Amino acid sequence: MTATATRPAGSSAPTPEPAPPAKRPRRNLTGYWLLLPGALWLAVFFVVPFYSLLATSLYDPGGSVLEGYDMSWAFGNYVTAIQEYWRPLVRSLWYGAVATAICLVLGYVLAYAIAFKAGRWKNLMLILVIAPFFTSFLVRTLSWKLLLRDDGFVVDTLQFLHVLGADGRLLATPVAVIAGLVYNFLPFMVLPLYASIDKIDPRLVEAAGDLYARPFVGFFKVTWPLSLPGVVSGTLLTFIPAVGDYINAQLLGSPGQRMIGNVIQNLFTDAGDYPVAGALSVMLMLLILVLVLVYVRRAGTEELL
Amino acid sequence: MSQVVEAPTAGAGDDRGTGGRTGGGLHLRSLTKEFASFTAVKSLDLDIPSGSFFALLGPSGCGKTTTLRMVAGLETPTSGTITLGERDITWEKPYRRPVNTVFQNYALFPHLDIFENVAFGLRRRKRSDVKPAVEQMLALVELESQARKKPAQLSGGQQQRVALARALINNPEVLLLDEPLGALDLKLRRSMQIEIKRIQTEVGLTFVHVTHDQEEAMTMADTVAVMNAGVIEQMGAPAELYENPRTTFVANFLGQSNLIEGTVAGREGDVVKVDMQGTVVSVPSARAHLETTAGHRAWVGIRPEKVLIAEVGEVIDAPGNSIPGGVISDVSFVGVSTQYLVRMPWGQELQVFEQNTGRRRLFRTGESVDVSWRPDYAFLLDHEQDASAGTDRSDLPS
Numbered sequence A: 001m002t003a004t005a006t007r008p009a010g011s012s013a014p015t016p017e018p019a020p021p022a023k024r025p026r027r028n029l030t031g032y033w034l035l036l037p038g039a040l041w042l043a044v045f046f047v048v049p050f051y052s053l054l055a056t057s058l059y060d061p062g063g064s065v066l067e068g069y070d071m072s073w074a075f076g077n078y079v080t081a082i083q084e085y086w087r088p089l090v091r092s093l094w095y096g097a098v099a100t101a102i103c104l105v106l107g108y109v110l111a112y113a114i115a116f117k118a119g120r121w122k123n124l125m126l127i128l129v130i131a132p133f134f135t136s137f138l139v140r141t142l143s144w145k146l147l148l149r150d151d152g153f154v155v156d157t158l159q160f161l162h163v164l165g166a167d168g169r170l171l172a173t174p175v176a177v178i179a180g181l182v183y184n185f186l187p188f189m190v191l192p193l194y195a196s197i198d199k200i201d202p203r204l205v206e207a208a209g210d211l212y213a214r215p216f217v218g219f220f221k222v223t224w225p226l227s228l229p230g231v232v233s234g235t236l237l238t239f240i241p242a243v244g245d246y247i248n249a250q251l252l253g254s255p256g257q258r259m260i261g262n263v264i265q266n267l268f269t270d271a272g273d274y275p276v277a278g279a280l281s282v283m284l285m286l287l288i289l290v291l292v293l294v295y296v297r298r299a300g301t302e303e304l305l
Numbered sequence B: 001m002s003q004v005v006e007a008p009t010a011g012a013g014d015d016r017g018t019g020g021r022t023g024g025g026l027h028l029r030s031l032t033k034e035f036a037s038f039t040a041v042k043s044l045d046l047d048i049p050s051g052s053f054f055a056l057l058g059p060s061g062c063g064k065t066t067t068l069r070m071v072a073g074l075e076t077p078t079s080g081t082i083t084l085g086e087r088d089i090t091w092e093k094p095y096r097r098p099v100n101t102v103f104q105n106y107a108l109f110p111h112l113d114i115f116e117n118v119a120f121g122l123r124r125r126k127r128s129d130v131k132p133a134v135e136q137m138l139a140l141v142e143l144e145s146q147a148r149k150k151p152a153q154l155s156g157g158q159q160q161r162v163a164l165a166r167a168l169i170n171n172p173e174v175l176l177l178d179e180p181l182g183a184l185d186l187k188l189r190r191s192m193q194i195e196i197k198r199i200q201t202e203v204g205l206t207f208v209h210v211t212h213d214q215e216e217a218m219t220m221a222d223t224v225a226v227m228n229a230g231v232i233e234q235m236g237a238p239a240e241l242y243e244n245p246r247t248t249f250v251a252n253f254l255g256q257s258n259l260i261e262g263t264v265a266g267r268e269g270d271v272v273k274v275d276m277q278g279t280v281v282s283v284p285s286a287r288a289h290l291e292t293t294a295g296h297r298a299w300v301g302i303r304p305e306k307v308l309i310a311e312v313g314e315v316i317d318a319p320g321n322s323i324p325g326g327v328i329s330d331v332s333f334v335g336v337s338t339q340y341l342v343r344m345p346w347g348q349e350l351q352v353f354e355q356n357t358g359r360r361r362l363f364r365t366g367e368s369v370d371v372s373w374r375p376d377y378a379f380l381l382d383h384e385q386d387a388s389a390g391t392d393r394s395d396l397p398s
């Protein structure tokens, strides 16, 4: 029953966009027929599991996996979840935000370079961006664990440069977890950014120069606003899975860097506390939904072409 | 080849309160642009007097856009200099040049409304009186009611006017227009030509207008420069260029010409005598653009509307010899005129345009006619040049 619900809310794909608000033709039914497969898919694999997750979060906390749970509308589960786990929740949002910000800076520069400066290397560079997907997420994160290990060359170099103290380390620090998040989610930032920036007509930038805008001003008045759709989708595609991620914190962090995904996973699989795990999952989902709505509003993307 | 053009400079001294305008015009000196191994612009010399409407005319790919982009600072010249008045702007950054461009595809900012598009240049230079200035400019191009629309919501002609307003509002010393009318249909094109010309006369700025439409260049500009394969072939007032072309390219690209093979017989005072397929014709020496020593081979050029035809033996109103033996091979009745093709004894077909004054009947295909023209209208070109240069029919034997 709960098989599909064990995933933290963010990391399964379709959370934020259950059917985009497409302009449907009024009389013509073709649009509805085209919606049908997607709608069915979402009904079976999103609405039903979500309902069961919601139900789980309200089960009587007195039950257990072996004995089964009673449905007792136990809203107290949510209070327990917040009281006990607000720290990892806030930490997750914080790590997610920092990782997204770093991804945005790195990703924008990279996407801009690919779109405007790469010339005939464009396709090769795009393939390199998605190349990490050729191996599994887990393997890649494990190799970061090797990379950042205490006597690895990264730590040695940083110690040599006195960036790290003599017994300083990277593993089990927020730096390692955030670095892992940035690495793993960077392609999700780069691809939408690239798609947006590549569409910008370079003659518009020239026109800005012709109209007395220095390169820097031209960037902020023309390139940046025209790339906003990519910025918004890139940050969403990075932030949402990053907040719900638990692999990076588990492999690169210590209990001090526990994120909400780790807590939920732990409650489901080890502690067997389904109701509180469910409550946390639902809360995370609603929280992200609210943040995304506010963000999209503020970004004013509906005004963009 | 460097020619200084005396163009009418109606509003040249009109400073419009910007101050510091030298009124010295735009000067290009041996300007060259090479792309890898390809030379797009070859050692170009141009002098464009301030306040004039200058047209750069040439076929596709001859380097017009490249020239404008170098003036705007969007392309770096391989060698040569660009001066504006006394100031050398060859290496000046585009955003520092008092030059604005109306781009070939308009390049309006899609995320800004019409008002902000037009205000862009003023805002970058931190001008204080933006609102009234923009409103005044929108009124000039008759777009006041569209101020809050986005470019995508306007028609092609309206977008074109926004592009014009966006550049004009900066009151540049030189306004560059890169085929701004290319995308418009014929009727809109005509009215925009008149509009742009009106605005130019009104504001008195220097306009450099690039086009490959010879009619557009001739109707709008004070001075036309005909460009071909990276060099200026000839430059001057439209009528001068049309009436007295110096090269076969100009003769064919600007209107149409009959070019007939001949051999120079010698000079007699102000005229050059040419043996043209057995008939001796004369050409004023001011219109002979080659070495006029006897025996030199040449093209005798004559515009189709200058050729007169008559029934065999009839007197033609032109001094000198008439050329017998023509046979009408094609008649197209156009309405205002009739266009004939006349096959001459040496096998060439001459084009003849005759006004439909109604004073005389139309000729029919197969009729024999005599042909002549007034010597003052003929011109003489070097035989070294390709007689089909500048025609769309360069694939046919001349």
Ligand SMILES: Nc1ncnc2c1ncn2[C@@H]1O[C@H](COP(=O)(O)OP(=O)(O)OP(=O)(O)O)[C@@H](O)[C@H]1O
Pocket: B035, B038, B039, B040, B058, B059, B060, B061, B062, B063, B064, B065, B066, B067, B212
């Ligand atoms: N960036 C570039 N790299 C290489 N060659 C170029 C470049 N830009 C232009 N050219 C070449 O230079 C020549 C002149 O181009 P240009 O754009 O100036 O032509 P144009 O006269 O404006 O033609 P059109 O009327 O079609 O706009 C062309 O043959 C073109 O292929």
Ligand SMILES: [Mg+2]
Pocket: B064, B065, B066, B104, B178, B179
């Ligand atoms: Mg061009």
